[in-house]
Amino acid sequence: MTGEPPFLFRGALPWTAFVAVLFWLNYSARAMLSPLLVSVEADLGVGHAAATSLLFMQSLGFCVAQFSCGFLLSRIRPFRMTGGSVLASGLVLIAMLTVHSLSRGRLMFMLFGFTAGFYFPAAMATLSSLVYPRDWGKAVAVHELAPNVGFIFLPLLAQAGLLIATWQGVFALLGGFMALVGGAFLLFGKGGRAYSAPPSFRGVSGMVRDPALGAIVILLAIATIGEFSVFSVLQIYLVGEQGFRPGTANIVISLARLVTPLAVVIGGWAADRRDVYRVVGIGLTVHAVALGLMCVPGARTPALIGVGMQAASIAVLFPSIFKAMAQAFPADRQPVLMSLSMPVSSVISAGLAPLFLGWCGEYLSFAVGFATVAVASLVGLIAVFYLARRHARCGESTL
Structure with missing residues (x-):
């Protein structure tokens, strides 16, 4: 071209x-x-x-x-x-x-x-x-x-690489x-090829004091914990607590993720055609139920169903969460919103949460860690309720 x-x-x-x-x-x-x-x-x-x-x-x-x-x-x-x-x-x-x-x-x-x-x-x-x-x-x-x-x-x-x-x-x-x-x-x-404008932090202090920022960070953190943190310990969970061999565990994890591209498409469709806060609320609830199934001791079938449900529920969430972000803050504040929310949610989901889940797996059980994440998902419904009420008060003016 x-x-x-x-x-x-x-x-x-x-x-x-x-x-x-x-x-x-x-x-x-x-x-x-x-x-x-x-x-x-x-x-x-x-x-x-x-x-x-x-x-x-x-x-x-x-x-x-x-x-x-x-x-x-x-x-x-x-x-x-x-x-x-x-x-x-x-x-x-x-x-x-x-x-x-x-x-x-x-x-x-x-x-x-x-x-x-x-x-x-x-x-x-x-x-x-x-x-x-x-x-x-x-x-x-x-x-x-x-x-x-x-x-x-x-x-x-990863499994193929370990063969050689x-x-x-x-x-x-x-x-x-x-x-x-x-x-x-x-x-x-x-x-x-074009340079970006240097960031302007005018109004950052007001955004930091806005409860909507906290609600967005909570939802992003929960979603990325479900996407990355849980995935990060799935192999050692399936091997250590469900009795799978490492190679078999990796195959199970891959099969459980087959539905996620379709789930993303469904999530995008739902975000455009349904109430985003209801979609996020349902997704968080299903996520908590899936993690609960993964906590059932000595039962492979509920655990495997939970692994698949957990992956799909999180994939559905992301389009609606990003649309909720757009509804909570106007376009000119989106770059600052991303610079404040993404690093915080990343250090939680890619650092602290895997560390916590690994600690639970070593000293308690992964069920304790998964149950904690499930409770956090349900607590996230409070953030959803707050953003929905805020959007109802503000109407469509912040879109």
Whole structure:
């Protein structure tokens, strides 16, 4: 294709898909530790709590990068940060071959989280430049398929990688591919040539005092805990408390995720055609029930049903939560809203929650951790009720 973006959606699709591949690599690399935790524990001689501390260190680096991104994008072109993040992340993953102790692992995973954290804000700026505004929703939909497809194939790829390499080698193989694709995007990718405006924090203090921000953070945290935190301990839960072999557990996890791409589509349809607060409320309730099934001791069938229900209920939630965010705050406050809410929810869901679940699995039981998340999901209904009442008072003026 000749010319420069923006393009019509069909013409932009190859470049949109290119960015989606980068997101698939970024997200898969961040989640790859989860199906490898049993191997990591055996190799480093640590328990569940210590192993999941690697996820916590990764989340710390990730959040520092996200906080920095808004400032750096006014000085670095988005396409360079997008490709550079994937390239640098790949190089760090190759260096995982040097990890043979927990302390070295914590350092490397924090560094990896830092390099990976620059991807998302830069990629969103790149993606938005590829298409005209009327096609923005379709471009985002293509991009957001990446994590859901990743959840399906990631456990299988991890298991296949362990047949030919150590867990460090699996990361190195993925890192080599990431470095190649990130470098290719820097050379051949389109979009993201314009610098972003430096962030303005005017009105941030008022937003911080607004209870709606707290409600949004609560809902995002619960949703991302369900998406990432629960997934991060599923293998060691299925192996340790349900008696599966590691390879079989990874296959079960992949099969449970087959429905999630369809669930995302259903969630998007429901967000556009139904009351978003009712959709979120139902999703949180189903999520709590699913986690309750996973708490039934010594019963595989309820646990497996719960694993599938849990994945689907969370996938349905996200479109409605993002629409609720748009209804709670006007468009000119959305960038500040994202800069405040996303890092907080990320450090909770990608760091503290997996650490807590791992601690429960080692010293109590995973059922205690899952029950706690289920209770949090039901408490989240209070945030839904508050946002619904606020929207009813304000009408459609904040859309």
